[in-house]
Each structure stands twice: as C-alpha cells, then as structure tokens.
Amino acid sequence: MSRPAAEPVVHIDDGRFRVTEWRFAPGAETGWHIHGHDYVIVPLTDGRLELGLPDGGSAEATLSRGVPYSRRTGVAHNVVNGGDEPLAFLEVEAVDSDLSARRLETLDRFLAAWNGRDVDALMACMADSCAFRASGGPGADGTRHEGRGAVRAAYAALFEAFPEAAWTRGRHSVSGDTGLSSWRFVGVTAAGERVEVDGCDIFDFDGDRIALKDSYRKNRG
Ligand code: NI
Numbered sequence: 001m002s003r004p005a006a007e008p009v010v011h012i013d014d015g016r017f018r019v020t021e022w023r024f025a026p027g028a029e030t031g032w033h034i035h036g037h038d039y040v041i042v043p044l045t046d047g048r049l050e051l052g053l054p055d056g057g058s059a060e061a062t063l064s065r066g067v068p069y070s071r072r073t074g075v076a077h078n079v080v081n082g083g084d085e086p087l088a089f090l091e092v093e094a095v096d097s098d099l100s101a102r103r104l105e106t107l108d109r110f111l112a113a114w115n116g117r118d119v120d121a122l123m124a125c126m127a128d129s130c131a132f133r134a135s136g137g138p139g140a141d142g143t144r145h146e147g148r149g150a151v152r153a154a155y156a157a158l159f160e161a162f163p164e165a166a167w168t169r170g171r172h173s174v175s176g177d178t179g180l181s182s183w184r185f186v187g188v189t190a191a192g193e194r195v196e197v198d199g200c201d202i203f204d205f206d207g208d209r210i211a212l213k214d215s216y217r218k219n220r221g
Pocket of ligand 1: 033035077079
C-alpha cells in the first residue's frame, strides 16, 4: 500500500535560505531524501513523525508546535506522519552551504565508483594532491599511499585482491572540511575467502574533492 505524498510549499528561496512548509495528511510521507544543507525545523502543529532510516530501521520523533530543532547536512530519511491528524512544519535550509552539498555528492559518487570497480571514477573524486591510509598495515595509521599514482595503484590492488566486492549500507556526512562515510564491506578474496565487515572512511577535502581517505574496519576476532 503506497502512502500519500507530503505537500511542500516553498515560501522563500533566495539563495541564502530555502523555507518550505511541509503539509502531511495522516500517513503521508516525504519519500527518501538526503539533506544537502544544514536545516531548522519549526513545527506548525503538534504531531508524531515516523522516520525511516538508511539501515532499514525506524525511529519516532514528537513534534511540539513552535518548538524548533536543528540538524546538520547529510541526514538521510523518509519522514512519515505517524499520527491521526494532519501535521505541518516549516523547514528552513541554509542553502548557501553549497560546498558541503557538493562534498556529499562527491562521497556518493565515490561509493558508487567503488561498487562499480571504476578506478578512473574513483580518481576523479580525488584531489590533485591526495593520500590514502589503508585500514591495515604496519604503522599505527595503516599503510600510507601518497600522491595520485600511489593512490590509484592501491585502489586497483584492492580490486585485484577482491574479485568480488560490494560496499553496502553506505551513509555519508560532511562537517566543515571533514567527511565521514560508513559502510559494510562484503567481498570474496582471490583465494575464495569471504569477508564481511563494517567500516568507515574519514575524509579530508580540498574543495569538493577528497584530499585524504583514512580507512577503518572492524577487527573480527
Ligand atoms: Ni528530511
């Protein structure tokens, strides 16, 4: 059974702020979206939200009329009116945080390039001066690969080591010059060993491209 769509009414869109009134009939939903800007929600009614989350779970939130709250760029969810009454809020987005939005798009493209086994697409996301610190290696900070040539070789070697590899459950956020992506890696080595482990990357940006990918994985014992 499909839900009705929440109705957006844009009141202000001046390049600095976008102010959207969202009206929800009971059971209505926004559909899946990733917030590309920091934002403030001002409830116009009391209400109860059901939030669909990227990991397949859900959460509930209570709206109190006139009591605002703020969230950062990168929130990903589907918002559903979980109550029996119509519900409405104002969403105030700081749209001039364009750089953060472009950085989030870079992280989306980067994850897609991993799943597409596309080294050229990966390197298109990397800055002219870039580095990769692997999750394993002899040093406390993992094996370091400095410069585009070394980074490209390390990415290609990873695809060779894992003829099958997928990065699932990708989630991204950007705060200032730092990005964070978490994922579940599911792969099979050239020797046929299956690997399934959660991990994350912490990124430094240069403009909207990645200057450093610093990787971490759970240590399965
Ligand atoms: Ni939202």
